Amino acid sequence: MVRLAAQGGTELPGYIPLIPFFPMAGALLLLLFRRSIGRGRWAGIVASSVIGSSFVLTLMAVGNLMTMTGAPEERTLSGPAYEWIAAGGLNVAMTFKVDALTAVMLLIVTGVGTLIHVYSIGYMEHDERKATYFGYLNLFAGSMLLLVLANNFLVLYVGWELVGLCSYLLISFWYFKPEAAAAGKKAFLVNRIGDVGFLIGILLIYAHFGTLDFDEVFARATELQGAIVTAIPLLLFVGAVGKSAQVPLHVWLPDAMEGPTPVSALIHAATMVTAGVYMVARTHVFFEASHTAALTVATIGAVTALFAATVACLQDDIKRVLAYSTISQLGFMFLAVGVGALSHSPVAYAAAIFHLVTHAFFKALLFLGAGSVMHALEGETNMKKMGGLIKTLPRTGWTFIVGWLAILGIPPLSGFFSKDAILVSTYEEGWFLLWLIASAAALLTAFYMSRQVFLVFFGKSRSSEDVHPHESPSIMTGPLVVLAGLAAISGMWLGLTHAGPIFRLLEPLFGVHEEAGTEAFLGIPEAGLVMIAVALSVLGMFLAWRLYLARGGEERRAALQERWSGLASFVRSGYRLDALYGALFVWPGKTIANVAAYAFDVRVIDGAVNGLAVSIGRSAEGVRRVQSGLVRRYVMAMLTGAVVLLALFIARAN
Amino acid sequence: MIDASVFLLAAALALGSGVAMVLVRNAVHAALFLVASQLALAVLFLIQGAFFIAALQIIVYAGAIMVLFVFVVMLLGVDKRESLIEPLRFQREIGVGLGVLLIVAALYLGVGTSFAVADLPDSAGPRSTEGNVEAVARELFTHWALPFEITSVLLIVAVVGTMVLAKRRLRS
Amino acid sequence: MSVPAEWYLLVSALLFITGTVGVLIRRNVIVMFMCIELMLNAVNLTFVTFDRMMGGLAGQIAVFFVLVVAAAEVVVGLAIIVSIFRRRASTDADQVSLLKW
């Protein structure tokens, strides 16, 4: 960010560009001077204070936003920071815009981000590459802020790719572990597949609108005609699918757990993976224009929610459960935006963002809790080797339980409100099948999360003798407590009813919710739906209790295992999708590349070149015998030539 | 008439000894025939009025150069006779054939064309009263002075080059 | 009645051809060299003849230069022959065929 001062009388307050700039500068500082800052806690303190100041600036921006008057649509702060690319009619500036949606995202990124930075100070205490770690973390925060602040497709894309990079860097932070390095690469490449779709979508948008600025593009989005109406949102969605780990591009996220746990909490739960939801919500105009695209979003969301939940039920790795859970919860969000686009329902959109917020709180909490557990058990991640930890890790345990109840949707915790908003609006807009799938996913969610809690914190300890669990330092549990508080109350605070602050806040963007008479499909009123949802959660909890905590659970598990062992291992492996992709894409791709490089390029093309050279050489071999070295032969050749020439002259003269 | 007869005599001598030079097997004889041919040519120069050239022809060619030839022939073994077997296939045949072809062409051209400058001055000399030698000298030292000087360079180079080439290596 | 210029030219051409054929069929390098001298002489005759036809002196000057060049050439050429002879004890042109390929 070379020129940061807002140029030429825009409405953009000068401090807005500083929000992403601070973490970026922090990253540069930390990475360049990692040796001198790397000692002690300085790196963490620098990084945390940098992101903390971004948080403060965000609060300023939000305050600024809230005190604005005028039409709701005009309550934004926007403007360019500096001119970036200008050539041949294309004019892309680093334009930023703060509106309600951005404000929400900003608060999450900086708020949760700060907490996780602080937590990392404790978590990474003993790592010798702390400065690098915090540098990457700061870079991520800056990139994510750029992403959500963008008021332009290309700037969004910049943030989009940069967060992917940071994800790569942080997943393979412990690069000397081959798995970590491979996982990072996989994340980047799968994301890039989505990015290519996104990029083509951007090209298409530019081709049709001649600009990439959000305001103008959205204003004219309805001008589109023909297949392009569907093509643009679908291509954008491809990007979202990659970034937000939806089926079929979700395979990178479980592997991404190779990274440090705070990274999983920040990037792979709270912020980056929700960028896809944010993007779809931001570009919802396109999705509303195309029924096909909107239906695709909702369907993929619902399918992912269920699919990932089934896999999560069978994972033994504490983080992989959470990873699949994240995929599943993101599916809920996509379901909501999809429904919002399908039915032009502001409530559904808002529900998606609402769930995004609450999910950020409780999933970050769960991840950090898991991190704390791992910290206590010296890096153990297998839940089968845990148990009864509530006694030794009380603070971690109780905050984890808050997160658990929140994700289950037990009232009055936050997940209850947000998940219900999704389920209810799906049902009420008449998407019964999708509602059914989502409800099934919710049931499974309750099951696997309860299973996790029971396995980790209750029952008997199964850890080996020489491990002595100890509660994490308060620099780690502090953020846990804060997040637990947020996970508990944010639902009530933000979205107790459809008139809650989050719904009101987003009205300028998605439209005003009209309290029309709900045409319930089976005549179930809203209260009934809510009760069904809670009942499902309780049912899931009960099932988990029966299998994992109650007496005789072990026998029941063994029986099930015996009966379904084949299916279980199939599901546990994520439906063998990794192997399938390997056989379907990776292997053929490598084969093609090998054939191209070693058969075609070397044999055919270079063979032709060398063959030509050799054949010229061969023919020269024959011709050179003419040069015998015998002077008299040469003279004769000369004379013959002269005679021929003379004959020609004579012939021509006549 | 005298001109014509002198011409015929000299031309016959030049051609005859030229052919003989090609045909004799002994190198010394060949050299002698060449001298004869060159003397005859000098006569042909003379009757065309090129006195200076005629003199040069005798002094430089028939004199100096041919002496050098004979000298080398003697040096390199005078007694050697070229064998009559031609090792290069068809070399002799084709050579003679080409020669015949050329002669035919020359006769064809010589008989078939006329330059239509029939009445040339028979012992021509330049138009002025100056003698031929003076005229050539004037021309040579005025208009052609620079090329003339350059020939001296050429000759020096040739002399030096010859010494380098022919010098025996003194190393044991 | 003087001799027509064409006759001189014809003689010159025949002499030249004789020299050429000599170069082709003789194997003794020295004799080949002599044949080349004959060719040069033939050309000289042409020069002088044309000079007479044109009524100038340039042809004779040219002959003068040809003589000089011929002298230089003979000197160098014979030197080469001598040095080749020293190595190979032969003046046969066919024996010297290393300068190839």
Place this chain on the structure above:
Amino acid sequence: MNSIPLLTLTLFAPLAGAALIAFTPKDAGKAVRLIAFAASLGSFVGSIGVLLIFDSAEAGFQLVEKVNWIPSSGASYHVGVDGISLWMILLTTFLTPISILASWNVAKKVKAFHIVILILETGMLGVFMALDLLLFYVFWEGMLIPMYFMIGIWGYERRIYAAVKFFVYTLAGSLVMLVAIAVLYFIGGRTFDLTELYGAGIPAGTQYWLFAGFFASFAIKVPIFPFHTWLPDAHTEAPTAGSVLLAGVLLKMGTYGFLRFSIPLFPDAGIRFAPWLAVLGVIGIIYGGVVSIVQRDLKRLVAYSSVSHLGFVLLGIGALTVMGTTGSVLQMVNHGLSTGALFLLVGMLYERAHTRKIADLSGVNRMMPVFGGIFLFVALSSLGLPGLNGFVGEFLILNGAFGPIPLLSIIGAFGILLSAIYLLWAYERVFTGEERLPEGDRRSIWRDVGRREMALLAPLLVAILFIGIYPKPLLERIEPSVQRVIESVQGNRR
């Protein structure tokens, strides 16, 4: 107009340095290096002067110098810069001192090496400055010879093969171009002067043939698939400095040639064949990317990636839009920086490990974290990460090409996926994972980036980041000149 012949000074400063080196004693290695470095630096300073004087609003040629050279044939010493060649010149003068610095460890025939490299620089600069076809041709061929020696004498194992292949291949193309130049001379009114030949009104049928003649030379130089096989050999076998200059500058001459000669001289043919250039570009993008994936030699991988990157440049030129072509020129600079840096890094790696085989290396990052970080940074720039230079060029190209040839642009977009695959996979195998090397004297072999190495890498890294964040200074100078070219062609469309 200008009193100091700045271009000429810039052009011949390296040659003067070479002459000076010729007179230094044989064993004065240090002095030779310093003279060479100073001479190339002088040239760089000159080109910075050119940049400062350069008027970005002016689309035509600036700082023009014209002196009669061979009056009888209408050839003149005619040099000048516009927004396109300006950056090529800067790229050349920027990379040459870096290459010299990178060759500080060359021990073989130090004197000759530096003479060769300086002559090469003058040749390269001449190609970019020349506004006279004959002058251009002289430089074009002239720089072939030093490069031939550079590969052939200071290269690796198969250097002779690579050098001869490079030389013959390039020469074969140039000869066809020479014929085309000769024909153009007679058709275009007996002049070699480029500014006079522009708009010479050559009949369309003739244009096609002449275009083909120039194409042969430029296509081989770029190189366009399927004329690319000299490239991996030459790049791999050349010494580091040679690879850097080959990839950084020489390859650009082909694409530069299209922009400076082929298209504006033969506008009808340009319009007719531009889509095919784009098709060849896309083939290059995909093919180069695919082949790079499975290379076993790190240097070869980087070499093949050039085929892919120059495919992008070609796609932008083939689009014949101001945006796409501006992107192409920028991408030429970008590729010079990124790939140049990659070759430098691979060279440094070779100096330490004495191998370039990917399979022989593992976990290098563990021993050389700074080096690994820099390599990753450059790789990211090469794979088009936004915020670094590669992205700006690639996006402009794809976006510029999307209007006229959307399908090609879409296929080309997959190139960014391929580049991510081959670079990151290679990075994973070489730099990450467990270190697999003997314990022994690891410290001395695997010393991290040294001071000299940092000094030569740092400018490249800064440039990469700068262009990514703030490309405006480049774009605003490139665009008018590109616009002039495009308009002259599109205006001719009937």
